[in-house]
Amino acid sequence: xxxxxxxxxxxxxxxxxxxxxxxxxxxxxxxxxxxxxxxxxxxxxxxxxxxxxxxxxxxxxxxxxxxxxxxxxxxxxxxxxxxxxxxxxxxxxxxxxxxxxxxxxxxxxxxxxxxxxxxxxxxxxxxxxxxxxxxxxxxxxxxxxxxxxxxxxxxxxxxxxxxxxxxxxxxxxxxxxxxxxxxxxxxxxxxxxxxxxxxxxxxxxxxxxxxxxxxxxxxxxxxxxxxxxxxxxxxxxxxxxxxxxxxxxxxxxxxxxxxxxxxxxxxxxxxxxxxxxxxxxxxxxxxxxxxxxxxxxxxxxxxxxxxxxxx
Amino acid sequence: xxxxxxxxxxxxxxxxxxxxxxxxxxxxxxxxxxxxxxxxxxxxxxxxxxxxxxxxxxxxxxxxxxxxxxxxxxxxxxxxxxxxxxxxxxxxxxxxxxxxxxxxxxxxxxxxxxxxxxxxxxxxxxxxxxxxxxxxxxxxxxxxxxxxxxxxxxxxxxxxxxxxxxxxxxxxxxxxxxxxxxxxxxxxxxxxxxxxxxxxxxxxxxxxxxxxxxxxxxxxxxxxxxxxxxxxxxxxxxxxxxxxxxxxxxxxxxxxxxxxxxxxxxxxxxxxxxxxxxxxxxxxxxxxxxxxxxxxxxxxxxxxxxxxxxx
Numbered sequence: 001x002x003x004x005x006x007x008x009x010x011x012x013x014x015x016x017x018x019x020x021x022x023x024x025x026x027x028x029x030x031x032x033x034x035x036x037x038x039x040x041x042x043x044x045x046x047x048x049x050x051x052x053x054x055x056x057x058x059x060x061x062x063x064x065x066x067x068x069x070x071x072x073x074x075x076x077x078x079x080x081x082x083x084x085x086x087x088x089x090x091x092x093x094x095x096x097x098x099x100x101x102x103x104x105x106x107x108x109x110x111x112x113x114x115x116x117x118x119x120x121x122x123x124x125x126x127x128x129x130x131x132x133x134x135x136x137x138x139x140x141x142x143x144x145x146x147x148x149x150x151x152x153x154x155x156x157x158x159x160x161x162x163x164x165x166x167x168x169x170x171x172x173x174x175x176x177x178x179x180x181x182x183x184x185x186x187x188x189x190x191x192x193x194x195x196x197x198x199x200x201x202x203x204x205x206x207x208x209x210x211x212x213x214x215x216x217x218x219x220x221x222x223x224x225x226x227x228x229x230x231x232x233x234x235x236x237x238x239x240x241x242x243x244x245x246x247x248x249x250x251x252x253x254x255x256x257x258x259x260x261x262x263x264x265x266x267x268x269x270x271x272x273x274x275x276x277x278x279x280x281x282x283x284x285x286x287x288x289x290x291x292x293x294x295x296x297x298x299x300x301x302x303x304x305x306x307x308x309x310x311x
Numbered sequence: 312x313x314x315x316x317x318x319x320x321x322x323x324x325x326x327x328x329x330x331x332x333x334x335x336x337x338x339x340x341x342x343x344x345x346x347x348x349x350x351x352x353x354x355x356x357x358x359x360x361x362x363x364x365x366x367x368x369x370x371x372x373x374x375x376x377x378x379x380x381x382x383x384x385x386x387x388x389x390x391x392x393x394x395x396x397x398x399x400x401x402x403x404x405x406x407x408x409x410x411x412x413x414x415x416x417x418x419x420x421x422x423x424x425x426x427x428x429x430x431x432x433x434x435x436x437x438x439x440x441x442x443x444x445x446x447x448x449x450x451x452x453x454x455x456x457x458x459x460x461x462x463x464x465x466x467x468x469x470x471x472x473x474x475x476x477x478x479x480x481x482x483x484x485x486x487x488x489x490x491x492x493x494x495x496x497x498x499x500x501x502x503x504x505x506x507x508x509x510x511x512x513x514x515x516x517x518x519x520x521x522x523x524x525x526x527x528x529x530x531x532x533x534x535x536x537x538x539x540x541x542x543x544x545x546x547x548x549x550x551x552x553x554x555x556x557x558x559x560x561x562x563x564x565x566x567x568x569x570x571x572x573x574x575x576x577x578x579x580x581x582x583x584x585x586x587x588x589x590x591x592x593x594x595x596x597x598x599x600x601x602x603x604x605x606x607x608x609x610x611x612x613x614x615x616x617x618x619x620x621x622x
Contacts, residue, residue, distance in 0.1 A: 022397075022437070053422040056398040057368065086333075086588065087367040109590045111364040111421060113457060115566075119590030126333070126589050146424060148459055255426075277397065278437050279420045279430030 012218025013047025074100025323529025324358025385411025484508030
């Protein structure tokens with residue numbers, strides 16, 4: 001049984017649109033995914049910035065079904081499937097594999113602090129063995145600032161030894177460039193794909209032999225980020241990186257999910273894009289105004305309205 | 312529609328037995344619950360020490376159904392129903408209410424750090440309004456050392472004002488006696504029931520007018536803890552508290568869930584009680600030996616074998 005091609009390049013934790021009733025909107029998610037693909041950005045649906053942990057298992061299954069039925073190619077999909085409960089992580093991961101997803105992004109069981117590598121190894125091992133499908137490709141999701149439970153080099157080494165080929169890579173959202181460099185040095189040569197946790201480390205990650213990045217702001221600035229991925233050896237690569245950083249900084253000055261959704265609402269004229277699910281909070285009017293001023297000062301405009309109008 | 316009597320006294324986050332296949336064992340959970348009730352300890356199933364967040368929504372629904380079918384009275388049940396995803400918290404809370412549970416213990420959406428009280432209020436409000444049942448009684452679960460997201464006085468005050476009667480109390484697992492004292496002073500007089508997060512603060516909580524405690528070690532030392540609850544005004548109350556503290560300290564010197572399950576395995580002769588679900592790890596042999604020595608030194612024996620044999 002042959003696996004899908006390896007994921008690489010720029011992916012985005014796709015923001016999840018909600019309707020007036022608070023439920024996710026499958027059609028609008030599909031539309032946004034199509035637009036991201038048209039910009040050369042892959043789909044890490046149900047990530048942190050997708051409010052993935054705010055969605056029920058059933059909602060995630062149904063959204064994934066809708067994307068597959070809508071023709072989104074599995075080889076561009078890396079859904080987040082990690083929960084604190086092994087049976088749910090197994091169910092969603094298996095569903096993703098059966099739909100042809102090229103990989104799954106798996107959080108550690110983040111409620112449990114201080115269990116140590118022994119327990120985390122057992123968690124990932126149980127998930128992999130219960131999914132029991134040779135097509136499974138697990139990307140480890142290292143995001144200690146949020147999860148408070150990290151995935152360190154010793155655990156990676158042990159998992160790679162136990163499940164070579166299945167344990168396929170990592171999203172390093174530690175925010176620590178030194179950690180990304182270490183992962184690139186230690187594990188990338190063995191085919192363990194290192195993705196930077198956002199585009200601010202995209203150029204350095206590619207120069208270190210990494211696979212790309214998985215970044216929130218891929219939702220709002222996809223073309224420019226994808227362009228740096230394709231042209232990172234060009235003379236203007238550092239200048240491109242600096243421009244990406246400036247846009248990132250503007251969004252990051254606010255609660256970033258609410259900020260991106262506000263920008264999508266503005267670009268599409270669809271106010272419901274601004275909705276977040278509690279405990280997240282939508283941007284306040286003064287925050288929105290401040291963000292607009294920062295984006296305008298950068299000459300940043302989302303090339304989004306027409307794409308949506310045509311959909 | 313009249314609600315069940317208020318929960319009070321000593322409750323325990325009931326440890327969850329797993330079988331050889333890694334699945335929870337409904338019959339053994341029912342048996343353990345019956346034993347706890349016989350010792351005058353109520354049932355906070357699916358709490359932290361129940362490995363509640365390691366169980367799927369489906370597993371929790373089925374276990375609750377099994378307890379109800381087995382005749383466990385709802386007025387002694389306070390299942391943990393809080394997850395990061397509102398639809399799942401709503402579904403499990405509604406199911407609990409429909410089965411007659413006197414209350415539900417609700418964690419904040421713990422994946423999301425730093426959203427502030429605005430977002431947390433919106434989360435609890437949405438849950439309460441979507442459950443939409445006058446019988447719902449919400450107990451807030453404040454456990455910042457684990458959840459990393461706390462429930463402070465300002466949020467409690469706002470929730471009490473918006474949902475009087477429904478917001479019924481709190482389990483304070485902050486480990487901060489000052490916080491428990493503050494809650495007792497500020498909110499207990501208004502009928503908001505304060506439960507200490509473990510028995511080490513039981514006596515001080517009762518002296519402050521509180522409702523009792525919800526404690527892990529209720530699983531292994533229920534009768535003595537329940538006795539202090541009933542006799543807290545007796546002359547030997549402080550001596551009782553000191554004895555409880557010594558037993559608690561013995562279990563707490565080890566990963567406490569694994570330690571309690573090891574003790575249950577020893578007391579019942581059912582080795583499978585020692586099983587935990589990853590990422591938790593069972594006690595190592597040297598840890599088990601050290602725990603046994605500490606318990607023996609205290610003259611502590613679980614009066615458990617016969618109860619189980621008779622079941």
